[in-house]
Amino acid sequence: MAMASETTLVTTRNESGTKWWTRFLDPSEGTLAVLLLMPAALLLTLIIVYPVCRLIWTSFQNLSLTSGVPATFAGLENYTLMLEDPVFWETTWNTVLITLITVPGALLIGMALALMANLPFNVKWPVRLSLLIPWALPLSFAGLIFAWFFHSEYGVVNDVLRRLGIEGVIWFNSANWAFAAICLTIIWKTSSFMALIILAGLQTIPRSLYEAADVDGAGRLRQFFEITLPLLKPAIVVALIFRTITALQTFDIPFTMTRGGPGTSTATLAMYIHQNTVDFLDLGYGSALAVVMFALSMGVTAIYLRMIRAKG
Amino acid sequence: MSSVSFRKLEKNYGALRIVKGINLEIADREFVVLVGPSGCGKSTTLRMLAGLESISGGEIRIGERVVNKLPPRERDIAMVFQDYALYPHKTVYENMAFSLKVRGIPSAEIKPRITQASEMLGITQLLERKPSQLSGGQRQRVAMGRAIVRRPQVFLFDEPLSNLDAKLRGQVRTEIKRLHQAIGTTIIYVTHDQVEAMTLADRIVILKGGEIEQVGTPDEVYNSPASVFVGGFIGSPAMNFAKGTIRGGQVMFDGGAGIPLQGHLALKPGGLEGRDVIVGIRPEHFMPAGEGHALSGQVQVVEPLGSDTLIHFALGSSMLTARVAPEMRPSPGETLSIGVDPSRIHLFDAATEKALV
Ligand SMILES: Nc1ncnc2c1ncn2[C@@H]1O[C@H](COP(=O)(O)OP(=O)(O)OP(=O)(O)O)[C@@H](O)[C@H]1O
Ligand SMILES: [Mg+2]
Numbered sequence: 001m002a003m004a005s006e007t008t009l010v011t012t013r014n015e016s017g018t019k020w021w022t023r024f025l026d027p028s029e030g031t032l033a034v035l036l037l038m039p040a041a042l043l044l045t046l047i048i049v050y051p052v053c054r055l056i057w058t059s060f061q062n063l064s065l066t067s068g069v070p071a072t073f074a075g076l077e078n079y080t081l082m083l084e085d086p087v088f089w090e091t092t093w094n095t096v097l098i099t100l101i102t103v104p105g106a107l108l109i110g111m112a113l114a115l116m117a118n119l120p121f122n123v124k125w126p127v128r129l130s131l132l133i134p135w136a137l138p139l140s141f142a143g144l145i146f147a148w149f150f151h152s153e154y155g156v157v158n159d160v161l162r163r164l165g166i167e168g169v170i171w172f173n174s175a176n177w178a179f180a181a182i183c184l185t186i187i188w189k190t191s192s193f194m195a196l197i198i199l200a201g202l203q204t205i206p207r208s209l210y211e212a213a214d215v216d217g218a219g220r221l222r223q224f225f226e227i228t229l230p231l232l233k234p235a236i237v238v239a240l241i242f243r244t245i246t247a248l249q250t251f252d253i254p255f256t257m258t259r260g261g262p263g264t265s266t267a268t269l270a271m272y273i274h275q276n277t278v279d280f281l282d283l284g285y286g287s288a289l290a291v292v293m294f295a296l297s298m299g300v301t302a303i304y305l306r307m308i309r310a311k312g
Numbered sequence: 313m314s315s316v317s318f319r320k321l322e323k324n325y326g327a328l329r330i331v332k333g334i335n336l337e338i339a340d341r342e343f344v345v346l347v348g349p350s351g352c353g354k355s356t357t358l359r360m361l362a363g364l365e366s367i368s369g370g371e372i373r374i375g376e377r378v379v380n381k382l383p384p385r386e387r388d389i390a391m392v393f394q395d396y397a398l399y400p401h402k403t404v405y406e407n408m409a410f411s412l413k414v415r416g417i418p419s420a421e422i423k424p425r426i427t428q429a430s431e432m433l434g435i436t437q438l439l440e441r442k443p444s445q446l447s448g449g450q451r452q453r454v455a456m457g458r459a460i461v462r463r464p465q466v467f468l469f470d471e472p473l474s475n476l477d478a479k480l481r482g483q484v485r486t487e488i489k490r491l492h493q494a495i496g497t498t499i500i501y502v503t504h505d506q507v508e509a510m511t512l513a514d515r516i517v518i519l520k521g522g523e524i525e526q527v528g529t530p531d532e533v534y535n536s537p538a539s540v541f542v543g544g545f546i547g548s549p550a551m552n553f554a555k556g557t558i559r560g561g562q563v564m565f566d567g568g569a570g571i572p573l574q575g576h577l578a579l580k581p582g583g584l585e586g587r588d589v590i591v592g593i594r595p596e597h598f599m600p601a602g603e604g605h606a607l608s609g610q611v612q613v614v615e616p617l618g619s620d621t622l623i624h625f626a627l628g629s630s631m632l633t634a635r636v637a638p639e640m641r642p643s644p645g646e647t648l649s650i651g652v653d654p655s656r657i658h659l660f661d662a663a664t665e666k667a668l669v
Binding site: 206208209211212213214215216217218219222226227230231 | 362363364383384385389390391393395397398399400401410411414415458462
């Protein structure tokens with residue numbers, strides 16, 4: 001009651017135009033929207049827009065903390081340098097390759113895990129828990145564990161191979177094997193995340209649809225392709241967006257497993273950025289590399305979003 | 313089109329007995345309604361017939377085939393689900409075409425079938441829509457269309473009208489009946505609504521606690537209920553029940569009033585002498601004072617319905633409801649004088665609650 005009568009009072013005063021700020025006490029819908037969005041917008045500006053702008057700005061500068069020279073405007077120098085930098089091309093290629101291998105890999109395995117976890121188990125929590133654990137494990141932890149798994153002498157992988165009568169390899173001495181080990185580790189680590197999202201999607205599909213399909217005469221395989229897969233599409237796209245962006249930023253697992261070696265054969269773009277900014281303190285060049293990675297992520301997101309919109 | 317038979321059909325979930333040995337023969341082209349209160353095993357029975365639920369004991373035949381072990385797709389049945397279960401990502405046309413496509417029917421044949429079914433159901437203008445763009449009634453029709461195009465041996469309906477509002481329910485009910493008259497396929501229809509059962513069925517099967525309480529035509533179950541349960545379940549407003557004793561060719565209520573036994577009830581009054589009974593009187597079998605056998609009671613509540621008036625009155629320790637002509641408007645507290653047709657009362661054994669005579 002008190003509130004209501006106060007509002008009336010303010011409105012009357014507003015109409016007679018006494019106090020300008022009373023507008024905010026009885027805002028129009030548009031003003032209200034702006035007011036309500038303001039805090040979030042401010043926060044976003046502070047933690048995202050500003051750093052990104054700073055990053056882009058820095059990428060056009062000569063700013064190396066080791067040179068002792070103050071920053072100067074460099075134009076596109078960092079970018080032209082990049083085009084001629086073989087390590088940039090190699091790490092970018094590695095990153096793209098890791099993305100192309102581990103995203104579909106994790107999708108397929110995650111889908112299989114989700115379908116298994118969705119079977120009518122009597123006790124559901126052990127299944128759910130075993131899906132959650134790899135996901136909850138820190139990335140660098142997974143990298144360290146798998147570095148041991150793939151250890152040429154003490155590793156469990158070579159041990160199993162030996163027992164099967166197959167000669168193991170010195171995984172981290174060969175560029176290709178090291179790369180394979182990293183991809184396997186990433187797939188292991190990330191397929192549970194895929195599985196969790198897909199499982200959530202699976203559980204929104206009503207059972208009666210499958211019963212209807214049973215009565216309609218569709219077999220299991222047909223049900224999967226005609227019901228499960230189309231209805232999972234939104235969940236899959238969301239999982240793919242998240243997974244692809246994190247794949248483009250791959251750092252922890254190769255860093256802990258190989259440090260990018262042998263040579264730079266398993267280094268990723270994120271590791272190269274880290275090296276330039278943190279180890280070499282070349283903030284200008286590092287920023288330019290980061291801008292490229294940012295552009296890659298945005299490009300991929302745009303493609304996925306277009307896929308969703310085309311569907312809707 | 314085909315007959316269906318259940319022989320000693322059972323369903324157990326562990327130690328829990330849900331369906332307890334049902335025997336039922338359903339003729340070809342018959343419209344049978346399974347009706348009963350919630351949890352009595354109607355859906356379970358239907359789903360066992362569809363093959364969506366395993367059978368714990370007994371036998372189900374469709375035509376001459378025992379189908380106990382057959383998967384749903386080999387039973388040649390079509391089912392309309394309570395939630396319709398339309399494929400949300402497929403258009404109405406694709407929903408209806410799906411089962412035909414799966415069975416490898418050429419699309420040149422699919423199209424005329426769908427056209428025919430959608431004309432019959434009045435959904436031709438909806439064929440390109442997705443289920444999310446349809447109203448509840450339209451979805452219901454599409455679900456029926458999906459069943460019809462199959463031309464199965466048997467149609468199964470599990471409470472197909474329960475998600476519709478009252479008016480639409482009446483409308484679609486009529487359509488289902490018309491549909492059955494047009495295509496003649498055997499229909500087994502589950503509902504908990506006795507009005508649906510009465511209006512649709514050739515024969516009604518009343519289930520209670522996983523057992524058949526009575527099977528009969530709508531007239532049979534209405535006129536000769538086999539038990540207190542059936543008497544109370546079929547008919548609206550529900551049948552009145554009062555405790556009484558047979559004495560000297562009369563059924564005496566505990567308040568002192570009595571009704572003489574007449575017609576089929578009078579045939580063996582000697583055999584019933586002294587028996588404790590439950591008397592069942594349908595509200596519509598009361599008559600204006602002066603006709604039939606006179607009873608009097610105290611009016612408690614009067615409910616005018618426009619077409620009739622419902623009078624709730626006390627007779628001894630029992631509360632009874634009478635449906636009488638709309639002009640009759642006694643006041644609460646008044647002593648009501650009302651007639652009853654002695655030949656239309658029902659007597660049930662007080663202990664077993666089964667019909668006497
Ligand atoms: N999977 C199950 N495990 C144990 N009991 C079950 C299971 N499925 C159903 N029941 C039980 O079987 C009984 C019959 O269920 P059913 O679905 O056939 O009832 P209904 O007659 O269709 O009722 P309604 O009118 O509410 O749909 C219910 O008591 C239910 O609790
Ligand atoms: Mg049911």
